[in-house]
Amino acid sequence: xxxxxxxxxxxxxxxxxxxxxxxxxxxxxxxxxxxxxxxxxxxxxxxxxxxxxxxxxxxxxxxxxxxxxxxxxxxxxxxxxxxxxxxxxxxxxxxxxxxxxxxxxxxxxxxxxxxxxxxxxxxxxxxxxxxxxxxxxxxxxxxxxxxxxxxxxxxxxxxxxxxxxxxxxxxxxxxxxxxxxxxxxxxxxxxxxxxxxxxxxxxxxxxxxxxxxxxxxxxxxxxxxxxxxxxxxx
Amino acid sequence: xxxxxxxxxxxxxxxxxxxxxxxxxxxxxxxxxxxxxxxxxxxxxxxxxxxxxxxxxxxxxxxxxxxxxxxxxxxxxxxxxxxxxxxxxxxxxxxxxxxxxxxxxxxxxxxxxxxxxxxxxxxxxxxxxxxxxxxxxxxxxxxxxxxxxxxxxxxxxxxxxxxxxxxxxxxxxxxxxxxxxxxxxxxxxxx
Numbered sequence: 001x002x003x004x005x006x007x008x009x010x011x012x013x014x015x016x017x018x019x020x021x022x023x024x025x026x027x028x029x030x031x032x033x034x035x036x037x038x039x040x041x042x043x044x045x046x047x048x049x050x051x052x053x054x055x056x057x058x059x060x061x062x063x064x065x066x067x068x069x070x071x072x073x074x075x076x077x078x079x080x081x082x083x084x085x086x087x088x089x090x091x092x093x094x095x096x097x098x099x100x101x102x103x104x105x106x107x108x109x110x111x112x113x114x115x116x117x118x119x120x121x122x123x124x125x126x127x128x129x130x131x132x133x134x135x136x137x138x139x140x141x142x143x144x145x146x147x148x149x150x151x152x153x154x155x156x157x158x159x160x161x162x163x164x165x166x167x168x169x170x171x172x173x174x175x176x177x178x179x180x181x182x183x184x185x186x187x188x189x190x191x192x193x194x195x196x197x198x199x200x201x202x203x204x205x206x207x208x209x210x211x212x213x214x215x216x217x218x219x220x221x222x223x224x225x226x227x228x229x230x231x232x233x234x
Numbered sequence: 235x236x237x238x239x240x241x242x243x244x245x246x247x248x249x250x251x252x253x254x255x256x257x258x259x260x261x262x263x264x265x266x267x268x269x270x271x272x273x274x275x276x277x278x279x280x281x282x283x284x285x286x287x288x289x290x291x292x293x294x295x296x297x298x299x300x301x302x303x304x305x306x307x308x309x310x311x312x313x314x315x316x317x318x319x320x321x322x323x324x325x326x327x328x329x330x331x332x333x334x335x336x337x338x339x340x341x342x343x344x345x346x347x348x349x350x351x352x353x354x355x356x357x358x359x360x361x362x363x364x365x366x367x368x369x370x371x372x373x374x375x376x377x378x379x380x381x382x383x384x385x386x387x388x389x390x391x392x393x394x395x396x397x398x399x400x401x402x403x404x405x406x407x408x409x410x411x412x413x414x415x416x417x418x419x420x421x422x423x424x425x
Contacts, residue, residue, distance in 0.1 A: 001318045004311055016310075023322045031326070031386065066317025070328045073397045074387035098388035102327055109323030113311045121310035136299075137306060140257045144307035147261035148314060155269050176271060176412040177419075180283055184291070185422055187262040188255055195247075195254035203250055205243040 002055075002063035002110050004117050011053035011115035016124040018218040019112050021225030022049075027105050032232035034097045042101060046108045053111035060110035067106055071099040118145040123210040135205055143194075151187055158182045256296045259288055260303035264314030279316055282375070282406050285336050286368055286413040289343025290356045291424050297340035305333060328398065331382020332375055339371035346370060357420035364417055368410045376402075 006012075011019065026049075030042055050060055061068075075092035118141070126138030158179055162168065167175060245253070263284040270279060288297035308314040309322045316329070325333055346367035348354050356364060376399050384394035416422065 001313050002320060003313055020322065027323065027326050034388070064317070064319055064324075064327075066319065067324075067327055067329075070398065071387070074383075074389050074393075077393045077397055078389050094388045098386060099328075102386050106319075106321070106323040106327050109321030113321045116311055118311060125306065125310075136253055137303065140253065140260065140299075140303040141307045141310060141312075143254075143257040144261045144264060144303055144314070145312050147258055148264040148307075148312060151258070151262050152265040152268050155265050159269070172271065173408055173411055173415070176280065176283065176408060177415045179269070179271075179280065180287065180412050180416050181419060181421060183262055183266075184259075184287055184416070187258040188291075188422065191254040191258035192251065194258065195251045198245075198250050198254065199247060202242055203245050205245055206240065208238075 002059070002113050005054075005114055006117075007054050007115070009052060009054040009115060011049075011111055013217075014115070014221055015212055015214045015218040016112075016116045016120045017128060017212075017214065018221040018225065019116060020124070021222045022228065023109060023112055023225075025225035025228030026108055028229040029232045030101045030105050034094070034101055036097065039097060039100060039104070042104045046104045049108050049111045053115040055110045055114050057107070060107045063110055063113075064103075064106045067103070071103055074099045118142065119210050120212065123212050126209050127212060132205055135207070138209075139203075139207075147190070150190070151183070154186045155179065155183055158186075252292065252296045256288075256292055256300035257303060259284065259292060259300040260307065263288075263301070263304045264307065264312060267314050267316055267318065280409065281316075281336075282339075282372070282402075283409040283412055285339045285371065285375070286343055286409065287416065288340040289345075289367065289371065290347055290364070290413065290417060291422060292340075292344065293348045293351075293353045293424070294341045294344030295351070297344040298337040301337040301340045305336070308333075326386070328383055328386065329379065330386070332379035332398075334382075335375045335378035338378075339375045342371040342374060343367040353424040355420075355424060356417040359417075361414070361418075364414060365410075368413055372406055372410065 026042075026045065033039075033042075047057065050057060075096035078095040079087050079089055079092035081088050081091070122138045122142040122145075125141060126134050128134065129137055162175065162178060167178065263281055266280040266284055285301060288300045291297075292300055304314060305325060308320055309325050311320050313320045315324045315333070324330070344367075347356055347359050347364055380391065380394040380399040383389070383398045384391050387394070389397070
């Protein structure tokens with residue numbers, strides 16, 4: 001599973017905002033170009049980006065393996081035709097090139113995931129999105145990171161309890177219904193306790209944000225991201 | 235050492251309660267990515283069910299906010315997307331159209347069922363209204379989902395529909411039925 005790992009790579013030293021600028025710039029330009037020449041450049045860029053964050057290519061591929069069949073299906077289905085000759089390889093070329101650039105966008109984002117801790121991402125939102133929405137979004141993202149493992153444990157306990165009572169013999173609808181009711185009621189019980197705890201700890205619109213430093217290198221990386229985005233119109 | 239002085243601007247109590255429920259619902263949506271239920275032979279996750287529940291129990295505003303939190307957390311590195319994946323690229327990947335329209339889905343369900351800022355008890359809302367909300371949300375999410383896939387992979391709309399939408403229909407019909415059953419059970423209260 002791809003997730004943040006402490007390290008001292010080039011990407012780890014950057015501010016999350018500059019990394020996001022490059023991610024957005026790369027995605028914008030990749031979505032605008034599907035020529036083989038452009039894809040060669042994008043491939044080299046992706047390999048460089050992954051290396052800058054210390055992510056081996058195979059690990060990025062493994063991390064996004066669930067998207068591979070759905071991307072491979074595009075050229076395969078496009079090649080099929082009803083009636084003779086049944087298969088027209090030429091029809092699959094454009095979808096194959098287009099799917100490949102989507103794969104590169106996915107792989108490139110592994111660099112951000114491995115090099116950015118949740119705390120920095122949360123601070124980046126709170127410093128970038130203005131006003132109260134920014135505070136709520138930042139805090140909310142922090143809570144999602146923290147509570148997913150807890151709610152996952154809740155869901156697993158619910159499923160184990162169902163299995164122990166031969167719940168696996170029941171219909172799919174019944175199982176989904178039971179997981180939905182129990183999962184949601186437990187999540188809301190936790191939420192109500194959390195809201196009391198937040199108020200007890202003076203949950204405010206103007207908290208002290210985690211420190212972030214935007215260095216000269218970050219400005220350069222940010223500018224590079226902007227230039228990358230502008231190449232979409234070339 | 236620098237010091238900063240200022241008064242604390244406390245968040246209002248009703249906002250904290252809605253916010254906490256929205257954050258936990260987003261986390262629940264993330265946790266469901268790890269739970270695969272075999273539906274019509276294909277392992278499916280319960281994420282669309284959580285989109286329905288967000289609109290039904292949090293209303294249009296907080297429901298959509300909860301789903302935005304889920305997308306942001308996943309985009310910024312929480313492994314909450316299908317296959318435990320994460321990262322900004324997933325939002326622009328093959329399922330980007332579905333993901334980016336999930337908040338609209340929750341907004342639609344909430345708007346149709348609650349019809350205003352004041353939240354109603356979904357169990358007391360007429361069943362056809364609830365069904366209308368769920369169907370409208372599903373149609374919008376599907377339309378955006380396969381149109382997006384057709385655009386990014388340069389396939390035709392019927393091909394895109396066959397690849398990304400058709401296999402999901404049985405599972406999502408089941409989730410609609412489950413959402414209705416949950417609402418009718420009346421065991422969960424709104425904010």
